[in-house]
Every structure is written in structure tokens, then in C-alpha cells.
Amino acid sequence: MNGVIAELVASVGAFLERFGALARFFGRLVWLTPGGLLKVRLLIEQVYNAGALSLVIIMTCGLFVGMVMGLQGYDLLQRIGSEDALGVGAALALLKELGPVVTALLFAGRAGTALASELGLMRATDQLAAMEIMAVDPMKRVVLPRFLGGVIAMPLLTAVFIAISLYGVQLIAVQFFGVDQGQFWSQMRGAVEISDIREGLIKGLVFGIACSLIAVFEGYNALPTAEGVGQATTRTVVISAVVTLILDYILTALMI
Amino acid sequence: MNQSADATADSTAVRHGNHLAVLRQVHYAVGDKPVFRGLDIAIGRGDITAIMGPSGTGKTTLLRLITGQIHADAGEVIVDGQDVASLGHNALFALRRRMGMLFQNGALLTDLDVFENVAFPLREHTRLPERLIRTVVLTKLHAVGLRGASKLMPQQLSGGMARRVALARAIVMDPDILIYDEPFAGLDPISMGVVMRLIRSLNDALEITSIVVTHDVREISQIADESYILSGGEVVASGSPRELHDHPSPIVKQFMEGHADGPVPFHYPAPDYREQLLGPGEGK
Numbered sequence: 079m080n081g082v083i084a085e086l087v088a089s090v091g092a093f094l095e096r097f098g099a100l101a102r103f104f105g106r107l108v109w110l111t112p113g114g115l116l117k118v119r120l121l122i123e124q125v126y127n128a129g130a131l132s133l134v135i136i137m138t139c140g141l142f143v144g145m146v147m148g149l150q151g152y153d154l155l156q157r158i159g160s161e162d163a164l165g166v167g168a169a170l171a172l173l174k175e176l177g178p179v180v181t182a183l184l185f186a187g188r189a190g191t192a193l194a195s196e197l198g199l200m201r202a203t204d205q206l207a208a209m210e211i212m213a214v215d216p217m218k219r220v221v222l223p224r225f226l227g228g229v230i231a232m233p234l235l236t237a238v239f240i241a242i243s244l245y246g247v248q249l250i251a252v253q254f255f256g257v258d259q260g261q262f263w264s265q266m267r268g269a270v271e272i273s274d275i276r277e278g279l280i281k282g283l284v285f286g287i288a289c290s291l292i293a294v295f296e297g298y299n300a301l302p303t304a305e306g307v308g309q310a311t312t313r314t315v316v317i318s319a320v321v322t323l324i325l326d327y328i329l330t331a332l333m334i
Numbered sequence: 335m336n337q338s339a340d341a342t343a344d345s346t347a348v349r350h351g352n353h354l355a356v357l358r359q360v361h362y363a364v365g366d367k368p369v370f371r372g373l374d375i376a377i378g379r380g381d382i383t384a385i386m387g388p389s390g391t392g393k394t395t396l397l398r399l400i401t402g403q404i405h406a407d408a409g410e411v412i413v414d415g416q417d418v419a420s421l422g423h424n425a426l427f428a429l430r431r432r433m434g435m436l437f438q439n440g441a442l443l444t445d446l447d448v449f450e451n452v453a454f455p456l457r458e459h460t461r462l463p464e465r466l467i468r469t470v471v472l473t474k475l476h477a478v479g480l481r482g483a484s485k486l487m488p489q490q491l492s493g494g495m496a497r498r499v500a501l502a503r504a505i506v507m508d509p510d511i512l513i514y515d516e517p518f519a520g521l522d523p524i525s526m527g528v529v530m531r532l533i534r535s536l537n538d539a540l541e542i543t544s545i546v547v548t549h550d551v552r553e554i555s556q557i558a559d560e561s562y563i564l565s566g567g568e569v570v571a572s573g574s575p576r577e578l579h580d581h582p583s584p585i586v587k588q589f590m591e592g593h594a595d596g597p598v599p600f601h602y603p604a605p606d607y608r609e610q611l612l613g614p615g616e617g618k
Contacts, residue, residue, distance in 0.1 A: 200444075208441035211401055211434075212455045212503075213427040219458070 103295050106217060107225055114222040124227025128189040128290070129234055135188050136181060140239040143180060144246020147171065151247070152255050161257050165266035168247040173274045177240035178281035179326050182289055184239075185232055186318035190293035193224050194314040197297025198307035206298075216298075225294045232286025233279050240278065277333050284325055289318045354379040354511055354543045355400055360409035362395065369395050371567035373409070382537050382544040384554040384575075387564035388589065388598045393547040394438075396564070397513055400545070401433060402426045414510070431459060434504030438516040440496035442488040442503070448475070449484040452503045459507065474502040478532060494525025498532070505536060511543045512536065518550040526550075530557055551590055555579070563589055565598070 115121070147168050155161045197220070200206050206216045251257040293314045300310035355377040362370040369392040377383045385393050398404045399411050405419040412418070416429060442451050452471045456462055462470070475481040478498040488496060497517065504512060514533065518526045534557040537544045548554050554561070555575035562572045563586055571578055571586040579590055588596035604610070 203439060203444070204437045204441035205443055207403065208435070208437055208443075208500075210403060211430055212458070212507075213430040214455070214458045215427075 099299070100291070100295050103298075104291055107222060107291070107294075110218055110222050111226065114218065114226055117223060120219075120223040121226055121230070124223045125230050126227075127192070128185075128224070128228045129231030131192075132185060132188045132231070132235055133238065135184055136235050136239050137242050139180065139184055140242035141246045143176065143239075144168070144172075144243030144248075145250050146246075147176075147243065148247040148250025148254070152251055152257070161251070161255070162261040163265060164247065164251045164257060165262040166269040168251075169244060169266045169270050170274060172240045172243050172247075173270065173278040174281075175326070175330070177243065177278050178236050178285055179322060181232065181236045181239045181282065182285035182322040183319055185228070185235060185286070186289045186293070186315050186322070189228060189231070190289050190314045190318050191311050193228065193290070193293040194297035194300070195307055195311045197221070197224070197294060198300030198310045201298065201300055202302040202304070202307055204302075221294050221298055225290045228290025228293065229283070229286045232289065233282035236278060236282030236285075277329075280333070281326065281329055284329060285322050288321050288325055292318050292321065352379050353377055354414055355545070356410070356412045357396075357399070357406075358410045358412070360399065360406045360411060362392070362399065362404070362406050368567050370406070370409075373564075373567065374569060375562055375572075377543060377545055378560060379543050380537075380541060381559040382533065382546060382557055384558035384561040385545065385547045385564065386549065386551065386554070386561060386589065387570075389549075391564040392567065393564060394515055397435070397515055397545070397547055400513065401430065401435065431507060432510045433513060434507065434509035434511070435513040436497065436500050436504050436515065436517055438519055440488070440493075440500040442491075442496055442500055444488050446488075447484070448480065448486050448488070448491070448499050451488065451499060452484075452506050454503065455507050470506060471502075474506050475499075477505070477536070478502045479528070492525075494521050494528065497521070497525075497529060501529070501532060501536075505540065505542075508540065509542060511545070514544065514546040514548070516548055517546060518548055518553050526553060533557055551592070565589075 148164070151164045151167055152161055155164055155167070197206075200216075200220065206220065209216045209219060248259075248262060252259045252262055296310040296314045296317070300306045353376045355375075357373055357375040360370050360373040361368070362373075373396070375385075375396075385396060387393055395404070399406055400413060400418070402411075402418040402421065405411075410417055410419075413429060414432070416425070418426070418429070421429060442448075443454065446454065449471055452474055453467050456467050456470060460467075472481055472484065475484055478501050480495060480498055480502065483491065483495060483499070488499075491499060517529050517533065521529060530553050533544060533546065536542065546554055546558065555578075558575055560572065561575055561578055562569050563578065564570065565585055571581050571583055573581070578586060581587065581590070585597040587593075588598060594600050
């Protein structure tokens, strides 16, 4: 019994230590951010890496998520004779929940793992140490642009995901099931408010900060071995997914 | 032991007049495992100083102490008159701007080509016009014989070429001190000869101080002015390559002549071989 308690205490201690290190790391990034925003070329490069290179997966998944919503939504709404409301339901679900959350999960899987493994490999091959010896702060030169790139890219990817998903819903509802196109769009325009769009974008931004932070933190602090880089990459996906869902609940509770 | 190390440092001081780096009574441990127990080393200004010793004796750790990546638990690490441990972030980075380091694997930035790798410190620390950066980079690449490889990516380079590019990058800011971590490891004889000659010629032409951590006794003996052999967290011998070759200490003899067994045992501590094979024990 004592052994279990000791193990529990050790686990909590290790968690708090890790969390403290993450908080310090985030604090340092925030402190460096004003200077980092001036390095436009590095920022554009990283927005391209985290954003543009994730577009294909975001658009593909967005389309299919939208089409599934179209099928399921139509099946449900036609039972109560409200298939015209499919556009509204889909738009609100995508804007407030599905869009930011699914984009964050996809972002963690594509851009997050790329960031973590890249930084981990830079650590393992002494590239970060070499920068320190060259009197170049890797936090400023390498970590910050990648973090900011992710933070900027996530809301943009969320918007793309939502737009493509809505197209997918429309494709199924209007083109396939023959829901009235005018009703579909006009009901959506009438019901969706600016606050709904704001909620989605705020979530996208917060998830972008969380997922990018976790990715760069795990990569930067990876053990300099093949196994260490692998573990950092895995942790990035797992922790990002869990944190995204927890944050989603908190943000929803605050904004509803 | 400490007396002999002091005597070594004193004799070096007399010979060179001054030192660029001095380690005094340095103690350092990783967890419970001591790496250095009262290390005394003096790096003569303008010299090539070799740091040698069996694997795991903390040679690379010594370099990390000199560059301020880690700090000693006790003792002093003085580089160009400054106590490295007491330097703040900006002062440490200012000191590092006067250092160049060649990592064992080159540590080239894999997303930049050869030219941009060499130009990297210039772009980060200076506001030189593009034309001047080009001239400086091509000059340094020419010095290591790789001007023609300026457009290649790091993954297109052989091990020897990568190390020469890293060397060009290390000297691009005209450092006062150049640090080499295992510069000959894994190189073919031709590349090894090239790197060896480069270390000597760069040291003399640029009038810098070089510290070379290496296992390659034969190669470094041809170019080093002073050598230290570390073992057990201390300096067990120091002097010119010739002095080390004639050193009476069994551990120095084993290291210099490359014997597999001796004071540094071939076998990791283990139970009796016969008993372990024939006994009733289980597992590993």
C-alpha cells in the first residue's frame, strides 16, 4: 500500500515538475514573441510549413467530415421533417465544435509531429548545441518561429476546414438528397451569428497555442536518441489530443 | 596527483607565458557519478592542445565546461580571463562569438545548403552586405577545399566533407579559440590527413588557439603542441607528444600504444566467468 502511495506521489511530483517546465518554456516564448514577430521571413517559412503543408489533409478530412455530417444529419432530420435545417445544424456544429477540434487533432498529427521530430532530431544531431556555441539562441532562432507559425496557421486551417466541410454537407444535402439550396443557405445565414464564428476562431487560436507549444516543448526537450525522438513525437500527439478536448470543454463552458 | 597537475599547469605557463583557458580544481558529477575530481588544465595561447583519454573519461564534458554549456560543481573554468560560470547570458554569448567548435558529426543545419551553413553566423551576428558575406563564405570554403560544393545540401556530403564544411563555419567569424570534438572519428585516411593538416594550418595562419579532443594518438601526435591524458576524472599525464610516448605510467603506455587490456580493463566488472556459465543462476 505504501509502495502504491509512494509511486502516486512520485508520479504527481514528476507531472508537476514537467508542467512547471512547460510553463517556464511558454513564459520564455511569450517574452520573446515581440522580437520574433519582426523576423518576417522565418515566420512566413514556418506558417508555410505548419499551414500550407497541412492543407491537403485538412481539406480532404474536412470534405469527408462534411459529407458524413450531411448523410447523418439528413437521416436524422428527415425523420422529423426538418431536412431544410440541415445547413444550420451543420454550420453551428462545425463552427462551434467540430471545426476547431478536428482541425486541432489533425494539426497535432501532421504539423505537431513534424515540429516535434524536427526539433528532436536537431537536438540529437547537435544542431541546437551548435547554435548555442555560435552564440545563437535556439529558442529565438528555431523554436519561436515554429511556435508562432503554428499559432498563426491553426485558426486559418480551422477556417479552411469549416468552409470545406460546409461544402461537403451541401454536396450531400443539396446535390444528393435534393434539399432546397435556397433554404439550405438562407437558414444558415439567418441562424449563424458573429459570436458563433468568433467562438470557433477563438477555439482555433487557443488550440493552436496549445498544440504548437506541446510540439515544440516535447521536441526541444527530447532525449537525443532515436527512441527519445520517437517518444517525443508520440507524446506530442497524445498530450495534444487530450489537452485539446479538455480545453474544448473549458472554452465551451465559458462561452456558451 | 594534484601536485603533478599543478606542476604541469605551471610548466605550461612558463613555456607559453599566458593561457587562453585554465581549469583549476574542477569537480563535476553527473548524478552520483563523478566525472572530474580536481581537474587542472592550462591551454596555452596559440597552441594546439590535445585532450585524450579512454572513452567515458569526460573529454566532451570538458569542452562543454569550456564553452559554458554546463558549469562545474566546484573549481574554476577561466577562458580569456573570464570565469565562465559567472557570466550572464549576454556575456557568455559574447565570449562564444569568439569561439568556434567543430562537432563530431559536423552538426550542420540540415535545412540549409553548404553556403548558407557557413554564412549562418555572419547573418546572425553581423549586418554585412550580401556581397561581402559571399566573399567571406567563399574564402572560408576555399580554405577547406570545398568552394565547389557551396550549393550542396548537408545530406549530399560525405562525412569528411561535412566536417570540413563545419570547420569553415567554425572559422567564419575569425574566432580566437577553435574547439574540435573528435575531428578524426569515422574518417577515411585521406580525409583524416586533410582534416589534420587543416587543423595545423588554420591554427598557424589565423593565429588561434586550438583544443582537440581525440582518441587518435598517432594523428594528433603529429600536430599537437601539448597533450593531456585524462583518466578517472583527473589528468594522469601531460606534455609534448614525445614526452607522453616516453611516459612511465602504465595507463599512459596502454593508451599511447593501444593495448586492449591493462590499467583500463578490457572487461566491464562482472562475476566469475566460469561460475556464471556453469552456475545455477538465472537471467542475464
